[in-house]
Amino acid sequence: MGKYLYIIACLLLGVIACRKSEDYKFSTPLAIDSRIVRVDVPADTTRIIVYADGDWKMEPVAETPWLQLQTNSGHGKGEVLVQVKDNSGQLPRAAKLVVRGGGKTDTIVLQQKGIVPTLTLADKTAQTISNGGTYKTAINTNIPMNLMTITYSYDSTGATNWVSGLQIKDGYLFFKTDTNQLSVIRSVVMRLSYLDALGTTTKDTLLIQQKPGMSFEGAVQKDFAYVKQALANGVINENIYVEGIVVSDKGHPNIAQNLNTPANKHVLDKTENSIAVYVQSLDGTSGLYFRTATPGDNIFNFNDRVKIWLKGTSVQQLQNPARTIISNLDVLHIMKKDVGTTSLLPKEKYMADLTDNDLYTYTKLKDVEISIPSGSFTNINEGYTARMDCYPMNIRDIQGNSMYMLTNLDVPYRRDGKQVPQGSGTIAGILVHEEYDRYGGNIGRYAIRHLKREDIALSDDRNNGFSKVLAEWSRFKNEYANTPTDALNPLTPDIGTGRITQSSKTWLDFTANGITGTTDYNGLLQEPTTNKGAVTNGGWGCKGWWNTVTNTGEYWAMEVSSAGISTPLSMQIEGNTDIGGPRNFVAEWSVNNSTWNSIGSFTFEDVANWSNTLLTQVAGFKVLNFQLPPAASGQNHLYIRLRVANKNVGTTNAATGGTLTTTTSCRLVHVSLKYNK
16 A cells, blocks of 8 residues: 555655646746726725736726826746726716837726716607707706717708717706708607726617698787687687796606596606796796696707797686697697897796786796704605605795795705705796695695795895794694693793693693604605604694584684784694694684683694505694784784684595594694794
8 A cells, every 4th residue: 555655645746746747838928817906885905916027017097096006027937016096976987008018018997986877858750840949858967068979860851960069067968959951850869878998888879850831821929818818718719829948847746736547546646847938028027837738749958939820729718817828739730939138037026916918927936934944855754755846935024915936856966965044135037837635735825946946036044034033933842741830841832931721621731642753854855765854853743623512613722922022923834634633714813811812713633644644644743824904913922723614634545524523633733933034
């Protein structure tokens, strides 16, 4: 056995000796271990192996600030140490490194990962009119235009180079078309592509179609007053056109109210926002609401100067307020469309000075503030964003009037982690009239839709506002619930002095049977699945809303002093109710807690039910503003109550028909009393 082991060992030694001999004989003037080296996004250091017989040196082909060769030369087998900077938030990148030695040259490509390139056009087809002009389509991309490859495939008409002026700005791809001199439609497929540093191509295409010249022979221009007053409901047979300025913007998410689909109230149909066009007269005094036949027919940009042929479209005349809607507008009805050469400025008005003629015009409201300036522009339960489309935020002005500012939930800055402005200023936008079932239907004669964050030009600082707070309650102070006192209890005001209680409860009853904490939804984060905008103990609620002895409704009761105040007071409240809880209220004031004077009536809508969300339910809270009469100012004792008006309540299937029970809650998440400085 020992003899055999000796032979095997010799054989193994022979093999090893052979391998050593082969290694010793192997040589190369120059070689590298890989021609493509890929590193991750963070700053890092990587090594590149170089094989050579003699001296060698490596260097970038071009100046590359984001990488540094810490070692770049050697003799024989060695390594290059390459340090790269962080590439977070940037597209992938690459650099070429060249290594020279022994009369030979080799190249390495160093790649660094980055953000994933995106390039998506909202439209697949863009319609343009015969006389050309500037057009746009929404684009989602993180690729600069100068890095894109753009090609055109023109159709067989023979016309080429009639599309130009590509530019990406504010989320839109803009392009220009020349006048179509042909008698037929012409088209071109425009392809946008980008080859990134990792070798991946991202691309999308847009079919641009241009209509042939239309004959509008005999068409007579009419002013907006004629359209509003002389045309009857139905198809317009007169050969007429109007000229005006577009104040809406194709592709903008906050143009019109999107409704839930008739077949499924849990699903939104966003067609209305995509076909709505608002055009004001050249002098800005009057507006019309146009509805295009399809989203593709909406080619209107903000500040376009347009001529629109009305023959063949349909008109609808509506009252209270008086307004005109023209439907079935297609591209063939657009006689002319030119980009405005000067900035379009809104007309400025106080709320009290608005008229029906101002509807669908670009308007700036003067001396306004957000009635309850907390949270975001859409204080709702984020879990319901797929089922509802709009949040009406109450705004008020220095003259004591109020209305709603409407924000659709696709607006990108609606809940971006920033506190809403707390001071006063101006708010610009499109003046509209809309009804909103989740707030009881009627939300006022006028509302305003902003087009950009800068339209809401309010001071961030509450001290830079026209109003001053007399008393304000904005949360349930749970830290004082166990041992409440007159001075420190869960409903001690955040600002000022005063009391809130409920008529059927004993003062300082913050037990489970009294006034308890509840959730608000004015958090600054936009997270639909976890906190959903929720703020624990952001409000308070109470049960037991009907007095069976007196057969009258119970009420929220407030007591403050307005002594020394000479300007009128206003009241802001925010609340909702359980399904089957009190919906209809009256607000009243008194100086002796005995004789009551009316402030107004209102509804608190049922809170949304996830398993069967009704269109009359609110996924959050409703805000209301009331102006008190001058007599309420200057009082040592001022009493205000929000009293249940009747027993009409909702059910899980309807806004009415329920039974008011002692187990259903009404909630408040904010109460404030203010006066002008």
